[in-house]
Amino acid sequence: MSTAANLLSWIASANDHPDFPLQNLPLGIFSPQGQSPRGGVAIGERILDLKVACEAGLFEGEAKAAAEAASGDSLNAFFALGAPARRALRAALLELLGEGSPALDRMKALGEALLPAMHDCQLHLPARVGDYTDFYVGIHHANNVGKLFRPDNPLLPNYKYVPIGYHGRASTVCVSGTPVRRPVGQTLPPGQEVPSFGPSKRLDYELELGIWIGQGNKMGDSIAIGEASEHVAGFCLLNDWSARDVQAWEYQPLGPFLAKNFASTVSPWVVTAEALEPFRTAQPPRPAGDPQPLPYLLDAQDQAHGGFDIELEVLLLTAAMREQGLEPQRLALSNTQNMYWTVAQMVAHHSVGGCKLQPGDLFGSGTLSGPEPSQFGSLLESTFGGKQPLTLANGEQRTFLEDGDEVILRARCRREGYASIGFGECRGVLLPAKA
Amino acid sequence: MSTAANLLSWIASANDHPDFPLQNLPLGIFSPQGQSPRGGVAIGERILDLKVACEAGLFEGEAKAAAEAASGDSLNAFFALGAPARRALRAALLELLGEGSPALDRMKALGEALLPAMHDCQLHLPARVGDYTDFYVGIHHANNVGKLFRPDNPLLPNYKYVPIGYHGRASTVCVSGTPVRRPVGQTLPPGQEVPSFGPSKRLDYELELGIWIGQGNKMGDSIAIGEASEHVAGFCLLNDWSARDVQAWEYQPLGPFLAKNFASTVSPWVVTAEALEPFRTAQPPRPAGDPQPLPYLLDAQDQAHGGFDIELEVLLLTAAMREQGLEPQRLALSNTQNMYWTVAQMVAHHSVGGCKLQPGDLFGSGTLSGPEPSQFGSLLESTFGGKQPLTLANGEQRTFLEDGDEVILRARCRREGYASIGFGECRGVLLPAKA
Structure with missing residues (x-):
């Protein structure tokens, strides 16, 4: 072995x-x-x-x-x-x-x-990113965010049938350590009908698993669920920086755009499927009564081994903490077991209509929150839409990120009888908006 | 001159x-x-x-x-x-x-x-497409489609402030003449609660202006509205093939994905700003009472010269018409005057938050329908959501595209005292779905 x-x-x-x-x-x-x-x-x-x-x-x-x-x-x-x-x-x-x-x-x-x-x-950056697709397979995140944007309708009817995803911006995928500038943009202040323009006031991280695509398929072909794993070159961490105030104003009807396209940070090391083999699990169990995946998303091998048990962690290092000589503080600890769809299901779905996947394409899993607040993979969730600030160990408070904050993602796999392995870090410090 | x-x-x-x-x-x-x-x-x-x-x-x-x-x-x-x-x-x-x-x-x-x-x-294809962004600046299209998807709320409140756009799929941008395979995917049949899987039954074209990006900007920088035109390398025609039934089921909450990413066809020739100079117009007038663009989207030169007078045409050549030796039949004649936002406004908006634009990036304008049915740039609009079939000159009927149909886009500029120029054709024939 x-x-x-x-x-x-x-x-x-x-x-x-x-x-x-x-x-x-x-x-x-x-x-x-x-x-x-x-x-x-x-x-x-x-x-x-x-x-x-x-x-x-x-x-x-x-x-x-x-x-x-x-x-x-x-x-x-x-x-x-x-x-x-x-x-x-x-x-x-x-x-x-x-x-x-x-x-x-x-x-x-x-x-x-x-x-x-x-x-x-x-x-x-380990590869030139051809196309970057961000999925939304973290069901607790989808539920938590859905409640904020659509209180009476958090999880839309398609969620349990469709591995929801959207196209992101490849040109601003950057490697860990690249500083990220706070974006400016349009937002609609509460109670207003005319938007304001200025630096985002609700800047957030998202804790995601990144997936690097291997061989891929020709335009017009597709990748069957049973072969999908063979088209995955490896895995990384991904921080899908998000300007929540820009997102809330712009995202209807065609999805997130400027709220997400200013930066997406990945960890530099591509962890292979072979290294992750001991940490494979069955597809995480779905709530009772949930529908079976449609046949093109269903494969016995994937059901039995398509999940991963990878611990995912978000840490924050503020400017004040750096000055005080403090270590980064953990904000959340989650796990890839919170994925409603497997990586193979994401690959099979993406290509089923003939979309060409190419070597170096990048997928994000979407934010992988757990069900508990200590497992929430974004500040939007951890602060309940910015309504309940987090108090850090040094007394600072955060609803959303402040200039100088550094966000650090880590991932680790542990299993009795096996060597632990890690992903290395995915870091980015937030610079002030351009004057 | x-x-x-x-x-x-x-x-x-x-x-x-x-x-x-x-x-x-x-x-x-x-x-x-x-x-x-x-x-x-x-x-x-x-x-x-x-x-x-x-x-x-x-x-x-x-x-x-x-x-x-x-x-x-x-x-x-x-x-x-x-x-x-x-x-x-x-x-x-x-x-x-x-x-x-x-x-x-x-x-x-x-x-x-x-x-x-x-x-x-x-x-x-004239360039390797780094990223492809599709806008939604055809206000009549936005209105027409909005009525179908959201009868009581066709034009969302952000439309007249935000040049709405979303990220499309770069890997399947293909050159005129490339056959396009009908995609399969999930759709929700009317009255059902469980989706079906199979070939799209509502396959459509979209008549768009394509914009090739020139020099671009670094990540974290932006392109001011006054400089935006200098970052446009040229123009083409773009058919943003769309599977309407897939789109209706998948697009909430994050926008179109498989409904659009199987193919986007562009015309092969890059028509330059210099060639289009005589066909520049003021930004097309907006309905009375519409808001002024926010300052980052407002530039006197762009207001005076940021529009284009380009005739845009969709033609259809069915398999039967080919057998009968018939010429393609015009389905619509529209014009770039139906753009609510100028190309410079699209560039300035896209980059304002620091998103990096690169040489070879492609923008689509979104479907450029006029106000009249003979100017509608998609079958979704021309058949009022598939409810009123078009009858062709040879007696055939169409609600959506059938296998063997070839869609042809053309564009031409005419002005007294100037030579007419054209864009050449943007063609694609629809192949049956894979068995």
């Missing part, structure tokens, strides 16, 4: 690493100091430089082709190769980076050039 | 050409027979091959840089150069292709290699 707890790496920092033990091996794009972007693999506190590894001849066969595709300045070509190539690369990496590596001497001789320290490297 | 009626070309087919006289000079991407895609300029029944023209040294200075940027397999690099480069190229083309061209002998010596016949060439 490539995910067993007892697998160790000869790179000491990988063993018991909270995010990147040998069992994880997520891929990303990074620049070593003073050098150009290239593909790499996170291992403990280091990154395996795939460009250097390829040049040193560390891979053979299908793994070599996969490593070469992943060694450029984006992972799109690697995603396009599909799941078998990814698995071949993983097998080779487990051998190279594991205890008793047959290439240990050659790798040690390459030193920092092959395995630079992660903190010396700059991390980039 | 580079647009005066009396300018003639030494290429005979250009003079009095309904679409592509010397005054137009639209750019596109094409493949000469057996050769790779490259940039070209439509002139009469021919295409000036920019790759061959560059290799022959026909350009100098800024025009040379522009022609080189436009000679690759997409126009993105050319769009990125911005308006001054585009104007320099136009000035050079007018001289090269006009009567008394100083390079006449060299060009004639190059013959078909420089100026292949358009009907021998394959036309491609």
Whole structure:
């Protein structure tokens, strides 16, 4: 088992690493100091430089082709190769980076050039995003938000049949660490009939799972539910920044637009399906009486293994907390078990009418809140529409985000008998609106 | 004046050409027979091959840089150069292709290699579409459709303040001539509470103006209304195919998704602002009592010249008509004067919150219906929601599109004292749903 707890790496920092033990091996794009972007693999506190590894001849066969595709300045070509190539690369990496590596001497001789320290490297967006689609599969979020926007009609009749999604903006998907500027826009102040214009006053985060698409399909074709998982290249965290006041005024009848398109932040590492295998679950149970998915969304294997048990966390670090030397404070802890639809159902639905999915397309799950307030994945929910401020440990209060606030998403998988793995962080600090 | 009626070309087919006289000079991407895609300029029944023209040294200075940027397999690099480069190229083309061209002998010596016949060439999508945004600025369409979906509330309160738009699917923007497959999907039959799954039964076209974005802006910046026109690289026709039954069931609360993302067809030629200059108008007058645009959408120059007088036409060619040897039948004749918001207002609004616009991004205007039934730009409107079938000249009836129907969009500009120019065609034939 490539995910067993007892697998160790000869790179000491990988063993018991909270995010990147040998069992994880997520891929990303990074620049070593003073050098150009290239593909790499996170291992403990280091990154395996795939460009250097390829040049040193560390891979053979299908793994070599996969490593070469992943060694450029984006992972799109690697995603396009599909799941078998990814698995071949993983097998080779487990051998190279594991205890008793047959290439240990050659790798040690390459030193920092092959395995630079992660903190010396700059991390980039892992792929050029072709299209970005945001789903809405967090049913507790849909219920909570529905109550605020439509008190008498929170969950619309289509919700339990259709994996609801909408097209987002690809050009402003940015990597963790990119500062986000508070947007200006039109809003309708309460009780007014004429909109105001200015900086958003209700700026929010959204805690989401991100899904990177692999091979995809041609226009006019579709991806069957039974094959959908093979078209997923990997997973990340996604913060779908949202200007709630802009959203409330603009979103009818065609959906969110400027309220969401100023920034969406993703974590830099692409965690693979193979690394997540021990944390698979059945599709989370649905409330009694809910309808069966329509046949094109129903697959026995997906019902049995299409869910994930991934802890998702939002933390906040305010400007004052930074000055006071405080650690980020957790605002919510949720889980991917709150997804009403599986990732395979999202892929099958998206493509069923012939929409072309391409390597490097990005899906967001939608906000994954749990049923309890401590599990709410947005401030809109945690403050009940801005009506009940949160009081932070240092005495500060928040209804929505203030300038200088840094939002940090984390994800971790734990299971008895398996090494824990993590996603790394998805961070973004909020800059003041432009004067 | 580079647009005066009396300018003639030494290429005979250009003079009095309904679409592509010397005054137009639209750019596109094409493949000469057996050769790779490259940039070209439509002139009469021919295409000036920019790759061959560059290799022959026909350009100098800024025009040379522009022609080189436009000679690759997409126009993105050319769009990125911005308006001054585009104007320099136009000035050079007018001289090269006009009567008394100083390079006449060299060009004639190059013959078909420089100026292949358009009907021998394959036309491609002119640019890689980064993001595609569809607006909703046709106020008569918004009213007509609003009445069908929300009889008591056709035009929402935000319509006259916000240039409503939503993100569409970039991966399925395709060039004229690409067959479109009827999508399958979920729909809710009238009177039912459980959705059905199958081929869309209410497949429709939408008559839109397409807008190609030029230089664009960085994430977090915005484009002021006074500068917005400089960020438009050109114009085309756009058919935003729509599955109305899918749309009605899925679109709440986040907007159209599978109902629109299976295909959007554009015409291959990018008509420039310079060619359209004589057909500029003031922003079309708004109904008395309508609010002023907010200051970020208000610019004196745009108010005076931000409109266009472009005739827009939808034609239908059914399978039976093709067999009978009939010409396509006009279904509607409309005009860009039906835009409630100008193109500059769309650009300024889209970017005001910091959304990054990039060279090759595509906007659709939304369906540009006029107030009269003969001006309705979709079957949804022309058949009053499918309730009043259209009877065609050959006796066939249509509520929505049938397999084998070909939808053809055309656009033409006419003004006394100026040469007429056209956009060429935007065609697509509907294939049956996949078995």
